Amino acid sequence: MVEAAALPTLWQVRFRAGANEGLADTLKGGVGGSVGMRPHELLEASLATCMTISARMALADLDVTDADVSVRVHLERGESATRFRYELRLAPELEVHRPAVLERIECSPVRSTLSKPLVFEPA
Structure with missing residues (x-):
């Protein structure tokens, strides 16, 4: 579970999950700033980090350690779909493993979660 609380500076929020915490904010009407990620960037970060971890796991299963791998994610908010x-970014020497790594990241836990219908309800 993640808890978020407003800070005194407009649009800034501190969020926490257990002992880990971070800052988020946004810029609206010339107020706010960039001390933290914007909320939609947190969604991108969630997917990118999970896919990168999944990619590292796939490479570890192939006995590739210390792998140069990363994932970039861009969120597009459309009228009818998000x-x-x-x-997937791999070091040139790892390109031979691209199909196996793609297969793994395409079923990463956060992607699987975001691929299902979402329901929002108060606790």
């Missing part, structure tokens, strides 16, 4: 575009 689209997450992602790019």
Whole structure:
């Protein structure tokens, strides 16, 4: 579970999950700033980090350690659909493993979660 609380500076929020915490904010009407990620960037970060971890796990299963791998995610908010575009970035010597790594990141836990219908309800 994540808890978020407003800070005194407009649009800034501190969020916490257990002992880990971070800051988020946004800029609206010339107020706010960039001390933390914007809320939609947190969604991108969630997917990108999960896919990167899944990629590292796939490579570890192939006995590749200390792998140079990353994932970039861009969120597009459309009228009828939200689209997450992602790019797997591998070191040239790891390109031979791209199909196996793509297969793993395409079923990563956060992607699987976001792929299901979402329901929002108060606790």
